[in-house]
Amino acid sequence: MTLADLIAQARTALSTAITARQQEQDALMALRSDPNLTEEAVTARVATRDAADAEVTRRQEALDQLLAEQAREEEIAALAARSAPAATRAPAYDQVHRVGQEERTYRPDQDRRGAGFQGDVLGAFMGDYEAQARLARHMQEERTERGNQLRAVGTGAFAGLVIPQYLTEMYAPLARANRPFADACRPHTLPAQGMTVEISRVTTGSSVDNQAAENDAASETNMDDTALSVPVRTAAGQQTASRQSIERGAGVENVILDDLFRAYGSRLDNTLLNAATVGLTNVATAVAYTDATPTTAELYPKVIEGLSGVEAALLDQASGDNLAIMHSRRWYWMQNAMGSSYPLITQPGVVAQTLGANYAEAYGRGVRGILPNGTPVIVDNNIATNLGAGTNEDEIYLVDRQECHLWEDPDAPVYIRAEQAKAANLGVLLVVYGYYAFTFQRQPHARKIAGTGLITPTFTGA
Structure with missing residues (x-):
């Protein structure tokens, strides 16, 4: 069984202990609301709750110990990688980036997920000069240690990562004559x-005409x-x-x-x-x-x-x-x-x-x-x-x-x-x-x- 498997088991045991402790706490609260409550019953229930609480503490300590062991193993692995013998042929003298006792710009033992590197990539894109400098120093370090492994690749090598962008807000509607x-x-x-x-x-419409003589009837047409x-x-x-x-x-x-x-x-x-x-x-x-x-x-x-x-x-x-x-x-x-x-x-x-x-x-x-x-x-x-x-x-x-x-x-x-x-x-x-x-x-x-x-x-x- 690997260390990762032991950690997974420890996490499960801790979760189970936390659930049991919560159930005991809920039972204690329900008992305290009973009008026929006795001191002996409360004492017994508190003792059960405390035992569950102690089990949570024990399981937490076991998990912490395993996690500390895992962290140490990762540090040892990173140290071994840095101190491993060079490749069959060392790089030429003028191709070596000599940093003395300086640490690598991005250390996996301190940032396993690479959050610092990702943050600098974003910062460089936004114009952060310090982030750009760190990235440049990192690339020089990579060329020094792994120069013979670096290759130039195009976007075709990353078909699953270089995705097309659909400009949905610029869709072309059907042209119409409208109104x-x-x-x-x-x-x-x-x-x-x-x-x-x-x-x-x-x-x-009505009609109007000139009167031919006085007292003659006015012109009339029914509308x-x-x-x-x-x-x-x-x-x-x-x-x-x-x-x-x-x-x-x-x-x-x-x-x-x-x-x-x-x-x-x-x-x-x-x-x-x-x-x-x-x-x-x-x-x-x-x-x-x-x-x-x-x-x-x-x-x-x-x-x-x-x-x-x-x-x-x-x-x-x-x-x-x-x-x-x-x-x-x-x-x-x-x-x-x-x-x-x-x-x-x-x-x-x-x-x-x-x-x-x-x-x-x-x-x-x-x-x-x-x-x-x-x-x-x-x-x-x-x-x-x-x-x-x-x-x-x-x-x-x-x-x-x-x-x-x-x-x-x-x-x-x-x-x-x-x-x-x-x-x-x-x-x-x-x-x-x-x-x-x-x-x-x-x-x-x-x-x-x-x-x-x-x-x-x-x-x-x-």
Whole structure:
């Protein structure tokens, strides 16, 4: 049996003695709470407890003796290693590091676990000059004693120690179009109940006319309205993740939710623009721009024509808070145009010699710039680019912001984390959903520029 085995047995015996002593102490405390307690019973129990206490002391002393013996054996082994004969051939005179009676920098007999060496490695990395000096001295000592054993190795020799580092905080999310136009619409709070929003639209108004003669009846036309029914829509998405991926992964649940939230925004915005019948592309009146070789200079008058139509449709309900919504490829194509002519009528905030201004805002951060007449531009890549006969056209929408209505729940989108539904598969179901409603038809007015002039742009400076 080895010394290590004896120490292990001594530790077990000490643990057993401590447990027995604690049991005796608990029994003594229980006896003292007995109302029928006698002095003889207490004396007997105290004696039993003291005997157990003495056994703990005896076992502790035995363990200490074994540990001291082990420490001495390790000292003897370290001394033997330092005084062992040199290798078959001693190092050359000029390769010897002569330290006289100095001890090694790191001594295993004083620090068996190498804590001092590890601490100096960390300290050297943090800029501790003294730690760096000790490490350098240690390496010189190693070269002196074991120079013929040291070899240069690469990271491939330590495949289990040189581990790859995953920069989880720098994960690349899926790029999405998100909701630039939706964020620019006039916001409303969605009512708490109902799946339809009803709006009254006056379709026949009163009449006023000049009185033909005194005492003649005033002009009268009976007003009439038509209900505009706006459906409440539900956008939802889900992702089932294994419990292992969530509990053993790094930020997996947050990555999934971020993607679901942005997918929700993209779907909502895409619906506003492209939904059948009620999407902006389907309610807007078209302004045709047909040209096989389009230029920005030719497109701009079409923009003015569209804005003219917006105001003509709204009359005294026009707020003047107009927007131009276009795809990013169209916005950059307009910026690439060069020319010597400029508008004859200047506009507030626009240099006369330019065709508008770019605000240099990032995508989805609001207004990207203004057109020559001061109309703000919203860039939205949910606008389709496969329109027209050649399936390569996009569109430009011109609207009054105050008549682009969007109702949303203030808490949307809502997040559901369901564990029971997939419990048998160790899965966690993550669901994101929200209710919303929208309309551009409270006051029909929207215009869109469409046609072959809006084919895939070529950036020629024209």
